[in-house]
Amino acid sequence: MQVGTQVDRYPDGRVVRKTARNYVNDNGTLICEVEQPDGTTRTYRGRVSDGAIVWHRQTDAGLIETFRERVVDTPSGPEYRIDGFGVYPNEGGSTSYLQFVGRYRAAHQDVSKGRE
Numbered sequence: 001m002q003v004g005t006q007v008d009r010y011p012d013g014r015v016v017r018k019t020a021r022n023y024v025n026d027n028g029t030l031i032c033e034v035e036q037p038d039g040t041t042r043t044y045r046g047r048v049s050d051g052a053i054v055w056h057r058q059t060d061a062g063l064i065e066t067f068r069e070r071v072v073d074t075p076s077g078p079e080y081r082i083d084g085f086g087v088y089p090n091e092g093g094s095t096s097y098l099q100f101v102g103r104y105r106a107a108h109q110d111v112s113k114g115r116e
Contacts, residue, residue: 076105
């Protein structure tokens with residue numbers, strides 16, 4: 001099992017903390033549970049494909065999120081990459097679509113003092 005904290009920092013200065021727990025269930029499926037600040041939990045199911053973890057969740061309301069995570073060796077060191085898409089139903093019957101890409105490099109941090 002892996003547990004961690006996700007910190008989202010927005011351009012308007014807002015900071016949102018989430019906790020995550022990753023594990024393999026009894027059926028051998030990767031599970032990621034992300035607890036939101038409001039106490040709700042988002043659950044993603046994952047699988048390993050071509051050296052990456054592919055995560056997916058779908059709700060009865062038609063929301064779909066799929067993304068893959070992987071670590072890639074680059075000349076400047078390892079880089080965590082994430083890319084995916086989301087389909088988000090809106091009130092009134094319209095739908096929003098989001099495609100995203102993220103590239104992250106390790107940042108040295110002192111977690112003993114609670115800093116990210």
